[in-house]
Amino acid sequence: MSPRGKAPKAPSQSEPTIHDVARRAQVSKSLVSMVIRGGEGVSKQSQAAVLQAVKELNYRPNIIARSLVQRRTRMIGVLLPDLRNPFFSEVISGVQGRARELAFRILFKTGERQPELEEQAIQNLLELRVDGLILAAPRVEEQIIIDAGRWTPVVVLNYQISDDSSDSLSNDNIAGAALAVEHCANLGHRRIALIEGGSGRAAQTRREGYLRAMRRFGLADYIQTAEGAHTEEGGQRGARELLRTTPLPTAIFASNDLCAIGAMDCLEEAGLKVPEDISLVGYDNTTLAALRHISLTSVNQPGSEMGRTAVDRLSERIDNGRTKPLHDVLPPSLVVRSTTASPRDESRDSE
Amino acid sequence: MSPRGKAPKAPSQSEPTIHDVARRAQVSKSLVSMVIRGGEGVSKQSQAAVLQAVKELNYRPNIIARSLVQRRTRMIGVLLPDLRNPFFSEVISGVQGRARELAFRILFKTGERQPELEEQAIQNLLELRVDGLILAAPRVEEQIIIDAGRWTPVVVLNYQISDDSSDSLSNDNIAGAALAVEHCANLGHRRIALIEGGSGRAAQTRREGYLRAMRRFGLADYIQTAEGAHTEEGGQRGARELLRTTPLPTAIFASNDLCAIGAMDCLEEAGLKVPEDISLVGYDNTTLAALRHISLTSVNQPGSEMGRTAVDRLSERIDNGRTKPLHDVLPPSLVVRSTTASPRDESRDSE
DNA sequence: GTGAAAGCGCTAACAG
DNA sequence: CTGTTAGCGCTTTCAC
Numbered sequence: 058m059s060p061r062g063k064a065p066k067a068p069s070q071s072e073p074t075i076h077d078v079a080r081r082a083q084v085s086k087s088l089v090s091m092v093i094r095g096g097e098g099v100s101k102q103s104q105a106a107v108l109q110a111v112k113e114l115n116y117r118p119n120i121i122a123r124s125l126v127q128r129r130t131r132m133i134g135v136l137l138p139d140l141r142n143p144f145f146s147e148v149i150s151g152v153q154g155r156a157r158e159l160a161f162r163i164l165f166k167t168g169e170r171q172p173e174l175e176e177q178a179i180q181n182l183l184e185l186r187v188d189g190l191i192l193a194a195p196r197v198e199e200q201i202i203i204d205a206g207r208w209t210p211v212v213v214l215n216y217q218i219s220d221d222s223s224d225s226l227s228n229d230n231i232a233g234a235a236l237a238v239e240h241c242a243n244l245g246h247r248r249i250a251l252i253e254g255g256s257g258r259a260a261q262t263r264r265e266g267y268l269r270a271m272r273r274f275g276l277a278d279y280i281q282t283a284e285g286a287h288t289e290e291g292g293q294r295g296a297r298e299l300l301r302t303t304p305l306p307t308a309i310f311a312s313n314d315l316c317a318i319g320a321m322d323c324l325e326e327a328g329l330k331v332p333e334d335i336s337l338v339g340y341d342n343t344t345l346a347a348l349r350h351i352s353l354t355s356v357n358q359p360g361s362e363m364g365r366t367a368v369d370r371l372s373e374r375i376d377n378g379r380t381k382p383l384h385d386v387l388p389p390s391l392v393v394r395s396t397t398a399s400p401r402d403e404s405r406d407s408e
Numbered sequence: 409m410s411p412r413g414k415a416p417k418a419p420s421q422s423e424p425t426i427h428d429v430a431r432r433a434q435v436s437k438s439l440v441s442m443v444i445r446g447g448e449g450v451s452k453q454s455q456a457a458v459l460q461a462v463k464e465l466n467y468r469p470n471i472i473a474r475s476l477v478q479r480r481t482r483m484i485g486v487l488l489p490d491l492r493n494p495f496f497s498e499v500i501s502g503v504q505g506r507a508r509e510l511a512f513r514i515l516f517k518t519g520e521r522q523p524e525l526e527e528q529a530i531q532n533l534l535e536l537r538v539d540g541l542i543l544a545a546p547r548v549e550e551q552i553i554i555d556a557g558r559w560t561p562v563v564v565l566n567y568q569i570s571d572d573s574s575d576s577l578s579n580d581n582i583a584g585a586a587l588a589v590e591h592c593a594n595l596g597h598r599r600i601a602l603i604e605g606g607s608g609r610a611a612q613t614r615r616e617g618y619l620r621a622m623r624r625f626g627l628a629d630y631i632q633t634a635e636g637a638h639t640e641e642g643g644q645r646g647a648r649e650l651l652r653t654t655p656l657p658t659a660i661f662a663s664n665d666l667c668a669i670g671a672m673d674c675l676e677e678a679g680l681k682v683p684e685d686i687s688l689v690g691y692d693n694t695t696l697a698a699l700r701h702i703s704l705t706s707v708n709q710p711g712s713e714m715g716r717t718a719v720d721r722l723s724e725r726i727d728n729g730r731t732k733p734l735h736d737v738l739p740p741s742l743v744v745r746s747t748t749a750s751p752r753d754e755s756r757d758s759e
Numbered sequence: 760g761t762g763a764a765a766g767c768g769c770t771a772a773c774a775g
Numbered sequence: 776c777t778g779t780t781a782g783c784g785c786t787t788t789c790a791c
Contacts, residue, residue, distance in 0.1 A: 072559075074784055085762045090786060100760065117559075120536045121475050122784035126767045128422075130472060132515075140497045140504075141695070150491050153518050157525075162532065164483075165516040167504050174508075181513065184471045208423075208468075322700040344492070349673040350701045425768055436778045441770060451776065473768035477783045 073114040082110035093118050124186070132162045133371060134182030134190045138170050138257070142287065142315055143343040144360050148193055148214065151364025159372050161188070170257070172197045179205055189371035191364075194259055210374040212367040216258045221382045224370045226363055230259055233356040233389035234266025235273075237310045237338040240354070240391055242274045244399045246308040246336060249276065252285040252295030252320055254312025260287060263312050263340060281306055285316050292319025300327055307400040308336040314343045317353055321396070332398035342392050352395040359387065424465040433461035444469050475537070483513045484722060485533030485541045489521050489608075493638065493666055494694040495711045499544055499565065502715025510723050512539070521608070523548045530556055540722035542715075545610055561725040563718040567609045572733045575721045577714055581610055584707040584740035585617025586624070588661045588689040591705070591742055593625045595750045597659040597687060600627065603636040603646030603671055605663025611638060614663050614691060632657055636667050643670025651678055658751040659687035665694045668704055672747070683749035693743050703746035710738065 075093075079086045084103050091099050092107040110116070124130040135152055137145045149165070156163050164187060168175035175197040182190060183205060190205055193214040205211050206222030213225045241249045251267045254260025264282070271280045281302065285295030292311055296319070299306055309324075311317035317339030321331055331337050339346055342357035366385070373379040426444075430437045435454050442450050443458040450458075461467070475481040486503055488496045500516070507514050515538060519526035526548040533541060534556060541556055544565040556562050557573030564576045592600045602618045605611025615633070622631045632653065636646030643662055647670070650657055660675075662668035668690030672682055682688050690697055693708035717736070724730040 075786095076784080086784095087763085087786075088761060091761095094786090098760065103761080115555075117531070117535050119476075119784050121472055121481060122767090123786070124472050124767095125470075125476050125769090125784080126786045128767070140491075140501050143494070143497075146491045146494075146497050150518070153491075153516070157517075162536065163516050165504070165514050166508075167501070180468070184468050185513065186470060186472050204466075318699060318701070325700070345696075345699075348669060348696075348702070349676070350669070351699070426770095427768080437768095438770075438779085439777060442777095445770090449776065454777085470768050473783090474770070475783095476768080476785090477770045479783070 072119075073116045074119070075116075077114055078107065078110045078116050081114060082106040128186075129188050129375075130162075130186050131160060132164050132185065132187045133368065134164045134166070134179075134185070134187040135193070136166050136168055136175060136178050136182070136191070136195065137193045138196070139167050142313070142341075143345055144313070144341040144358065145193060147343070147360030148364040148367075151361035151366075152191060152368055153364075154361075155365040155368040159368060159376075161368065161372075168196065170196060176201050183208055188375050191367045191371070194257060196257060210371050212370045214363060214367060217384055217386070224374075224383045224385075226367055226370065226385045227387065228259075228358040228363075228389055229386050230262035230389075231266035231269065233340060233358070234263045234310070235270035236389060236391045237340070237356055238267060238270035238274065238276075240338065240393065240397065241308040241310065241336060242276065244308075244336065244397060246400050247276055248279045248281065248304065248306040249308040249310060250281040250283065250299050250306035252283050252292060252299070252309060252311045252316055254316060255286040255291065257287065260312050267310060285312060285320075287313045287316055289315050289319035289322070292316035292321075293323040294319075296320035296323035296327075300324070305329075305335065308338070308397070310338045310340075312340060314339040314341045314346045314353060314355055317355070317396075318345060318351060321351075321353075332396050333401060336397040336400075338397060346392070346394065354394045354397040355392055357390045357392050363387070423470075424467045425470070426467075428465055429458065429461045429467050432465060433457040479537075480539050480726075481513075481537050482511060483515050483536065483538045484719065485515045485517070485530075485536070485538040486544070487517050487519055487526060487529050487533070487542070487546065488544045489547070490518050493664070493692075494696055495664070495692040495709065496544060498694070498711030499715040499718075502712035502717075503542060503719055504715075505712075506716040506719035510719060510727075512719065512723075519547065521547060527552050534559055539726050542718045542722070545608055547608060561722050563721045565714060565718060568735055568737070575725075575734045575736075577718055577721065577736045578738065579610075579709040579714075579740055580737050581613035581740075582617035582620065584691060584709070585614045585661070586621035587740060587742040588691070588707055589618060589621035589625065589627075591689065591744065591748060592659040592661065592687060593627065595659075595687065595748060597751050598627055599630050599632065599655065599657040600659045600661060601632040601634065601650050601657035603634050603643060603650070603660060603662045603667055605667060606637040606642065608638065611663050618661060636663060636671075638664045638667055640666050640670035640673070643667035643672075644674040645670075647671035647674035647678075651675070656686065659689070659748070661689045661691075663691060665690040665692045665697045665704060665706055668706070668747075669696060669702060672702075672704070683747050684752060687748040687751075689748060697743070697745065705745045705748040706743055708741045708743050714738070 075089050079089045089107050166178035189210040191212050203220045203222050211223035215227050217225045283295040283298040285291040311320050339353045339355040342355040346353035346355040426440050430440045440458050517529035540561040542563050554571045554573050562574035566578050568576045568578050634646040634649040636642040662671050690704045690706040693706040697704035697706040
């Protein structure tokens with residue numbers, strides 16, 4: 058829980074403090090403090106003296122000390138499942154960009170999809186007195202999130218929490234899954250299978266969306282799901298499972314892009330052509346899907362924009378004192394590329 | 409330079425402090441402090457009392473206060489160019505993993521390949537009193553890095569600095585580029601062109617490696633370079649430039665994977681087949697290159713491993729007091745996949 | 760405008 | 776084993 062207590066030696070002779078600057082500039086500590094923070098109401102003369110002393114001593118304000126007295130750190134904690142999925146790279150890019158604009162710093166952790174690690178990370182971030190927390194696709198128990206929300210502003214991405222202690226910002230996974238199913242159905246597919254994304258909440262919701270949409274389109278009899286995960290390996294596993302069924306599905310909706318790509322590999326290794334023999338839809342519309350060689354039809358989820366908005370939500374609470382919770386649900390959209398087409402033989406499809 | 413000074417209202421009634429815990433447990437502050445840090449030499453009884461009070465008050469130690477008095481933060485600053493390139497995602501994954509194991513926290517910034525932003529980020533990290541700094545492929549002036557190195561331990565990735573104030577950890581870009589050239593030459597290529605990676609230091613070194621290798625293999629007359637960048641767009645630009653030349657090169661070495669993928673797109677749009685008409689080699693061996701649909705021959709650079717090692721280097725200085733600088737150069741290796749083959753028509757190749 | 764004094768929450772000697 | 780005493784470097788009243 059606490060860091061190792063070793064510190065064999067001091068780094069060097071101690072760093073200059075505000076006190077040293079004050080002495081050198083022949084002014085008081087408080088004056089130096091004013092100047093450092095972009096002082097107003099300071100005479101040009103003292104200002105110049107301070108600035109010069111700062112330069113000469115190579116003084117750097119100690120933000121830790123400042124944070125202690127101000128009781129704010131201007132740090133935002135960000136917890137992601139991992140960074141192997143480009144979707145989360147995009148999220149954190151957005152977070153980082155907006156954070157810079159609003160003068161926040163990012164403390165960053167990955168939870169590796171393990172609830173215990175996530176919880177530990179959250180506690181750690183809270184102990185560091187972050188001014189706000191962004192939790193992306195958390196797997197931790199809801200109560201932990203609620204408690205965190207009572208302590209500091211929290212924005213949860215892609216999981217609408219049932220409590221009002223935090224803000225949330227979600228992609229409408231139900232609607233997104235429906236878009237995927239609808240697209241396939243419109244192309245004439247009936248045996249539209251799902252490769253699931255594992256036990257994460259987004260994956261569960263997409264599954265639910267798939268089931269509902271299949272029923273709505275009168276395809277309840279064709280519902281078919283395979284276990285998978287939000288990784289390439291998960292996609293391969295799911296595809297292998299589907300390949301063992303007869304008749305084969307003519308379209309597959311994979312729970313995310315990584316999963317879809319894994320499935321695609323597996324299908325093609327088995328000699329099936331995409332989209333001629335089988336159509337494939339992913340989710341997230343990551344940069345991977347957009348690669349010309351992949352060109353995957355995918356449900357769009359604007360990761361970078363979500364990251365930026367998350368920071369804005371935090372800033373509204375931190376800097377503008379908003380207290381009413383906000384729960385945004387972004388409408389997904391479908392980006393059609395080259396992995397979907399009408400089924401080869403429609404008569405065979407009706408068996 | 410300094411954060412906005414607004415704080416409209418306190419988050420809630422103030423958080424419990426070590427003092428509150430002490431009162432509640434009927435012991436002294438210092439005893440509480442001991443217990444919190446995994447106390448030794450504390451009676452079972454007081455320990456239990458403290459732990460209970462902690463629980464009841466929902467107390468969380470204030471790491472900021474601790475950092476101030478201990479003069480160490482157990483935070484590591486990480487500066488990356490950006491996260492769109494999966495290579496850097498891998499680096500930071502490695503950093504994050506090892507940091508967790510060694511009880512460090514990660515403060516993370518991107519420099520967006522702009523020296524001014526990088527410098528600002530470094531200063532910011534230093535003001536926060538990070539215990540160490542990892543600078544990946546920095547573009548900032550060398551003097552800034554040297555100054556930072558005098559202030560706190562620094563590990564520079566993929567740029568061997570000419571000064572001994574920091575450690576460095578580089579891939580041997582000269583050797584890596586040579587591997588790419590050699591591979592093509594061995595396949596019978598002579599017109600091996602380079603798409604450059606822009607003004608970054610790694611890109612420059614790879615260029616140098618390309619030039620040297622071409623000469624070494626007696627292919628000096630076939631040297632051909634096109635401007636590009638370490639992005640897909642840069643690769644497309646470079647490929648377009650090369651496509652205007654006659655005769656066309658039979659192989660292209662792109663300065664990194666992203667660049668290679670951009671080039672591949674452009675080539676195929678122009679009706680050329682890879683590798684039948686033209687071979688292509690990338691650099692970094694990112695997850696992108698490994699995708700079955702890309703299957704790009706690429707020079708391997710172990711991003712995740714480099715991230716882990718960077719944290720180790722820092723820890724050696726922070727926790728074990730090492731002072732002698734270490735400059736590691738990792739040998740690259742070539743991963744051959746499906747984008748390289750012998751040139752179609754060797755006679756035509758000799759013009 | 761400027762300076763002096765009082766902490767922020769915690770740790771680290773050092774006495775009891 | 777436990778409590779007391781000083782600060783860490785900075786901001787922030789509040790007098791001058």
